[in-house]
Amino acid sequence: MGDASKNGFLRAGELARLSGVSTDTLRHYERKGVLPKPGRSRNRYRQYPPEAAKRVLMIQRALAIGFTLDELAGILNVRDNGGSPCGRVLEIAAAKLAALEQRIVETIALRDELSSILDDWDAKLSSTQPGGRAALLESLTGRNLSKARDPQFQKSGKPRQKHRRS
Amino acid sequence: MGDASKNGFLRAGELARLSGVSTDTLRHYERKGVLPKPGRSRNRYRQYPPEAAKRVLMIQRALAIGFTLDELAGILNVRDNGGSPCGRVLEIAAAKLAALEQRIVETIALRDELSSILDDWDAKLSSTQPGGRAALLESLTGRNLSKARDPQFQKSGKPRQKHRRS
């Protein structure tokens, strides 16, 4: 059967397949508060209303844009209670956009950097005895790599290391 | 005093300041095997040779490029023992480059997407009563967002969820 409990409701696995995520992920969304807790049938199985599929889809979109499950939870909770967090949504989205822009610039710089490094290396390596050391990594030290660290959003600033209090 | 124990050696804090990382990070690098274990003075304080600064710099560069501490550890260990892992380095670097290229494309697509979404939203919001709901998030559902998920390297493919064995 495809529709679960003969009503128009979906069971976890069905919604999962339908929206391309795992049931674990669905439960996770629920835990995180981005997916409203569905009703339960007598056997305690979740009964998702068909709209849930759209909701999951929206969540995925928002995640792809760069929203965080927690941010989303905050927004959606307000909204599901009749509020209109659109201002907040816009605000966050704008920040995400800015972050993306910056990330693009940094990543491109990194790409160019790495690309040129590889050219160097190819050259060095071909003019080096097989088994010899071309000191590829060393050549990095001299380079003027932009401080762009790549890994996702990294808190900018100098290295902290909080003071001990004891 | 600037030079620690009057010899040309650096203490943890000094190397840290010098290379712009925290002492915790230095210890981490050591644990991970990318920073050779320095000698110790009588008081068991680390004594870093001045070259260590270059090494840390190199590590940072390599990280920025997309190397992983573990990858680096493998490479550097071979190297510090007289080996010449340049082939391997080149191999990894090339892979990183490809990954970067792809990430750039994806991120740009995402940026454009988000940018156009924001245009929509701005319009919608300005034609909505203050305090009213513009249903911004909903509008995501209809969009044809490229499947590009953003978060760093994500294992591609459909949702797994391994079979229970019990």
Next chain:
DNA sequence: CTTGACCCTGGAATCTATTCCAGACCTTAT
């Protein structure tokens, strides 16, 4: 001696989305 500023250790926490786990129940077809 006391203070403040470093240093040491090993292990745990952070962040985030997703997955994995074990033990146990429900349902349906054979």
Next chain:
DNA sequence: ATAAGGTCTGGAATAGATTCCAGGGTCAAG
């Protein structure tokens, strides 16, 4: 009934680099 397959739960694991923590030495100046 019995096995297969879906579902339930809460908590732990994953990845990666960095940070935080507590408890405890070391050292120079006041």
